[in-house]
Amino acid sequence: MDGVGRRYQRKTAYTRGALGGGYLDWASQPLLFKHYRDLPTTDLPEELAPSGTTFREVFNRKVGTSKQPMDLVRLGRILHLAYGITARSGRGRDVHFFRAAPSAGALYPCEIYVSVHGVDGVPDGLHHFDLARNRLCELRRGAFFGDTDGWAVVFFITAIFYRSAWKYRDRAYRYCLLDTGHLTENVVLAAVAEGAAPRVFDRFDDERVNRFLGIDPDREACLAAVALGSPGVLNDRRISELFPDFPAALDGAALDPVQPGASVMSSSDRIPPVILQVHKETASWREGSPGPGEALPGDPAGWESVGIPEPSHGEEDPPFAQVVWRRRSHRNFTDRGLPTEAFSLLAHGLAHGEDGFSCVFAWFLGAGVESLETGVYLWDEAASRAILWKPGDHRTALASACLDQQWIRNAAVIWAFAADLEGLEKDLGPRAYRRAMIQAGRLGQRLYLAATALDLGACGIGAFYDDEARSVLGLPESHHVLYVVATGPVKKMRHV
Structure with a gap:
């Protein structure tokens, strides 16, 4: 019997002569920026001087671990190098914003949320990176890392499914995952450029993390996370261990969704059921060492x-x-x-x-x-x-x-x-x-x-x-x- 991933790949496979055509409903075009209303914000620096590290130093992870504490400027540099607006073209309704990470069809389904602790200039808590307005929007305030001695940051990367599904329909989950990969690697490299030692997590409790982020899980879901912190803070802990007081430290009201309507990108944002189904079916995992799977034929x-x-x-x-x-x-x-x-x-x-x-x-x-x-x-x-x-x-x-x-x-x-x-x-x-x-x-x-x-x-x-x-x-x-x-x-x- 085929596994979940293989079934989805087959179901969404393109076959010559069977694509069926179709058109884009421009009246239902999704918004490219997510905004929260009337919440506390922290402006990011407008001018961010680069750290000075060279491409190969970062690419080969030859940058030494920095003993500097994390602050608003360094966090801002990571966010801008990961997903910031790098240029713009056109005007008015035809304006196009280039970003640090590429995206299939320039639809940019991904969003970044950051949970911070001990970062100078940023309140402890959970924030959304509002890249269009160059700021952090505070979603939850609190110490979610337990008795962490030092600073720590977790970047949660989500995908708003409709942004890609508007054009790519059932196949859109593929592009959401690929886009998440592009952005994840950018976060990793940008963190390395700042002398941090990032760790990538792709196995976590979907419901628990999405609830913590306060998003509408029927429209938006977390697909990856990148954690970094001062030396010795993270060690070999799992993502679940980074929040030892969660959810016990938060009462029911604090776990309510945070403006779930902010995940709505169009008045008719119907997400194909096959996307929600494959996302649900790929939630579980088994512990084991990752390998490439079946060996290739021959020696x-x-x-x-x-x-x-x-x-x-x-x-x-x-x-x-x-x-x-x-x-x-x-x-x-x-x-x-x-x-x-x-x-x-x-x-x-x-x-x-x-x-x-x-x-x-x-x-x-x-x-x-x-x-x-x-x-x-x-x-x-x-x-x-x-x-x-x-x-x-x-x-x-x-x-x-x-x-x-x-x-x-x-x-x-x-x-x-x-x-x-x-x-x-x-x-x-x-x-x-x-x-x-x-x-x-x-x-x-x-x-x-x-x-x-x-x-x-x-x-x-x-x-x-x-x-x-x-x-x-x-x-x-x-x-x-x-x-x-x-x-x-x-x-x-x-x-x-």
């Missing part, structure tokens, strides 16, 4: 492979904040080669890190990469090698599988993240589907940032004919493609 030791040395430090290492601010989605790829050094930064940028990305396999279609034969490869980070899986240039075929978006075929390297969802669920329970999708989004964000640092283009693709994409890559039937990211030289980098 990897005997496969043809090419070693890819780690990238040299290089003379040019742009500031991390500058890379985040410059990041955009680019589709104007030019069919030029890619130096080994540039490819090395992209590939090794997918390093597992402390949180681990072992739930997904990283594949890539390489063409014009120095020292690599054109073909489909499996990236083996543990051995720093690219394993040749399927020779030949299959970029045109993958572009066709990606809803005939022919611009994809000019990208020098096209990455695809896939997982054996059935095997993962056997190991970790239904929650494994969320973990795999979020990790795919996190890896996609790392590719976006590494490409930007190299003056290359990158663009994520979540829409593809599922079976065709798997066939082009030559993957076993049990493996599902989760996310595709095109990278490579572009005709002209335009920085807005």
Whole structure:
């Protein structure tokens, strides 16, 4: 019997000739910013000087742990680098706001809430990041970390389902999870830039956390959390242990929803039942060590492979904040080669890190990469090698599988993240589907940032004919493609 994640992937799979068309109901277009009314607020600094850390220092987690206490300025920098408005274009009703994290269809379903303790300039309690007005909105005041000695912050990342469902319908849950992955990785890297040691949590009691956040769980739900604190505060505690007095410390009234109408993004925000169902069905998990699921056929030791040395430090290492601010989605790829050094930064940028990305396999279609034969490869980070899986240039075929978006075929390297969802669920329970999708989004964000640092283009693709994409890559039937990211030289980098 298929697991929850695999069933949902099959139910929402795109099949050539069966998409059915449709149109966007512009009268029901969702709002892109969430606002709370008449609650206490804390303004964030307007001018936030960057911390000065370089991209590679942050990307490789080479930034030392800071002994500085967390304050409003440092917290503001993390929030802005994670999800702040980086630019705007157009005017009036046609205005578009660029954000630090990308989003499928520029619909931005995610919101950030922060629970803080001991942060100078911010009242202890739970706050919503109102990025449109550059402020924190206080939702609950109190000490929710028990007898914590020091400072601590937990970033809760939610998704308002209708924002994505307005365009993508049943398939929207995929994009909510991928967007959560992009934003989660941005929070992690921004925290590292501030000398913090972030820890990512994706397994928590949905009902308990959503109730604490005060949101409408039928419209909005927490999908991930990132915790950081002064040395020794977090240790190896679970997210549930960060709130030892919750909910006992709060009376019934304090646990009431906080302006649930704030989660309404449209007068007709009907969320497809399949999204609410899969979210409910992926709530549970089993304890265990995450793994990529079913092994690939054959003996990897005997496969043809090419070693890819780690990238040299290089003379040019742009500031991390500058890379985040410059990041955009680019589709104007030019069919030029890619130096080994540039490819090395992209590939090794997918390093597992402390949180681990072992739930997904990283594949890539390489063409014009120095020292690599054109073909489909499996990236083996543990051995720093690219394993040749399927020779030949299959970029045109993958572009066709990606809803005939022919611009994809000019990208020098096209990455695809896939997982054996059935095997993962056997190991970790239904929650494994969320973990795999979020990790795919996190890896996609790392590719976006590494490409930007190299003056290359990158663009994520979540829409593809599922079976065709798997066939082009030559993957076993049990493996599902989760996310595709095109990278490579572009005709002209335009920085807005």
